[in-house]
Amino acid sequence: MKFTVLVALASVAAAAPQGYDAPAPPRYDSDEIAILRDERVIEDDGRYNFDFETANGIVVSEHGNLGVEEAINSAGSFSYTAPDGTPVSLQFVADENGFQPQGAHLPVAPEFPHPIPQFVLDQIAFAAEEDARRPKEPSGRYGAP
Numbered sequence: 001m002k003f004t005v006l007v008a009l010a011s012v013a014a015a016a017p018q019g020y021d022a023p024a025p026p027r028y029d030s031d032e033i034a035i036l037r038d039e040r041v042i043e044d045d046g047r048y049n050f051d052f053e054t055a056n057g058i059v060v061s062e063h064g065n066l067g068v069e070e071a072i073n074s075a076g077s078f079s080y081t082a083p084d085g086t087p088v089s090l091q092f093v094a095d096e097n098g099f100q101p102q103g104a105h106l107p108v109a110p111e112f113p114h115p116i117p118q119f120v121l122d123q124i125a126f127a128a129e130e131d132a133r134r135p136k137e138p139s140g141r142y143g144a145p
Helices: 002-015 118-133
Strands: 035-042 048-054 059-066 072-081 087-095 098-102
Touching: none
Parallel strands: none
Antiparallel strands: 035 048, 048 059, 059 072, 072 087, 087 098
């Protein structure tokens, strides 16, 4: 019995893969992009500033300082060229009022009040008619147990 268990364990050990395979190829294009400019300043009081630019047209600039309740307020911009060739530029402020981006590529909500579609008006009228037909129930329906 012991011999059978020993043979089974030796078979399992021999069947296990030995060593390591070569690393998998990267899943992305690994071309390196040169950094043309990289300037960073970080102060002890929380203020900071950084600017960088890459050879493929990415430009980033941001600065921040201590705001209300010791939160960091930031402002800055970045720009790049989208894969379809469209230039993208975004300016932002992030402070106690939240993140506030501005850019021509961002979607814009319709002006309010916008027109309400007819199917919505019809549904509201139908619901009002149903409410009018329904018998009134006393408000004490859910009394104490």
